[in-house]
Amino acid sequence: MSVPSVVPAPATGEADGALTEVADGVFAYTQLPGGWCVSNAGVVVGSDGVLVIDTLATERRARRLRAAVDGIGGGPGRLVVNTHHHGDHNFGNHVFGPGATVVAHELARTEMADTGLALTGLWPDVDWGDVRVTLPAVTFADRLTVHVGDRRAELVHVGPAHTTNDVVVWLPDERVLFAGDVVLSGAAPFNLMGSVSGALTALERLRKLEPRTVVCGHGPVTGPQAIEDNIAYLRWVRDLAATAHAEGLTPLAAARSADLAPFAHLLDGERIVGNLHRAYAEIAGGPPGRPLDVVAIFGEMVAYNDGRLPTCRA
Numbered sequence: 595m596s597v598p599s600v601v602p603a604p605a606t607g608e609a610d611g612a613l614t615e616v617a618d619g620v621f622a623y624t625q626l627p628g629g630w631c632v633s634n635a636g637v638v639v640g641s642d643g644v645l646v647i648d649t650l651a652t653e654r655r656a657r658r659l660r661a662a663v664d665g666i667g668g669g670p671g672r673l674v675v676n677t678h679h680h681g682d683h684n685f686g687n688h689v690f691g692p693g694a695t696v697v698a699h700e701l702a703r704t705e706m707a708d709t710g711l712a713l714t715g716l717w718p719d720v721d722w723g724d725v726r727v728t729l730p731a732v733t734f735a736d737r738l739t740v741h742v743g744d745r746r747a748e749l750v751h752v753g754p755a756h757t758t759n760d761v762v763v764w765l766p767d768e769r770v771l772f773a774g775d776v777v778l779s780g781a782a783p784f785n786l787m788g789s790v791s792g793a794l795t796a797l798e799r800l801r802k803l804e805p806r807t808v809v810c811g812h813g814p815v816t817g818p819q820a821i822e823d824n825i826a827y828l829r830w831v832r833d834l835a836a837t838a839h840a841e842g843l844t845p846l847a848a849a850r851s852a853d854l855a856p857f858a859h860l861l862d863g864e865r866i867v868g869n870l871h872r873a874y875a876e877i878a879g880g881p882p883g884r885p886l887d888v889v890a891i892f893g894e895m896v897a898y899n900d901g902r903l904p905t906c907r908a
Contacts, residue, residue, distance in 0.1 A: 640743025643671020649686030653723025656686020677774025779813030786868030835873030
């Protein structure tokens with residue numbers, strides 16, 4: 595995949611944010627390496643305004659994103675799409691000002707209101723700055739088409755996958771997919787608050803789009819191979835869960851005994867514990883994405899890391 599240009603984000607002493615033009619007037623804003631809370635955004639430029647896909651985790655990062663967006667040009671309007679309810683993708687909504695319209699899935703609005711700023715409590719030492727819960731003003735159930743100048747962007751609900759409320763943004767003419775956290779690049783998928791089986795269904799659906807370029811929620815810009823990589827990981831989790839559950843192992847014990855070799859290169863390997871909890875819940879039955887004890891399971895992920903908190907570079 596060719597990358598036409600890379601534009602450094604406004605300087606703040608850090609070189610972890612950059613705009614990459616992946617099609618004419620279509621940009622990925624990537625923050626590498628892309629682990630916990632170091633998420634990506636998207637920018638689609640039109641004569642009447644700009645579509646911004648996700649707004650990052652901290653005030654500092656969101657303001658850098660806004661400066662980068664304002665520096666690209668385009669019309670004065672700002673339409674913000676949140677791909678799901680996790681704060682590392684929407685805590686910066688308010689930075690784009692009261693004139694920006696925020697759009698998300700209807701369940702994302704509910705989850706954002708219920709969850710609040712809970713993410714900040716997991717990593718209290720992060721310099722979050724002025725982060726807020728800015729709820730979407732426009733919600734939808736299945737799909738919504740928005741227009742940025744003459745460009746069409748299709749917002750499609752594909753959850754439950756990473757969460758119950760995942761939305762991808764598909765540019766059919768450019769064949770660019772902004773996948774949110776349904777597809778990750780270089781980091782382990784995380785489906786504790788969604789569905790392993792649902793994520794596999796969603797990935798099969800995205801595969802059929804035949805995208806040229808995939809902008810993942812975390813990690814480098816990639817091509818369709820990222821979809822295949824995520825499918826391979828989640829099939830492995832599904833099969834591991836089936837075997838370990840039948841043997842009576844707990845998710846934590848199953849994770850500790852698992853051979854991670856095919857996926858040892860992925861960031862945030864401790865996510866296997868959360869993924870196994872979700873896979874076990876699906877074996878037990880019940881609605882996809884039903885709530886689990888996220889705080890307790892996060893504690894097991896810390897235990898899997900020999901008592902070390904997962905690394906958050908936000």
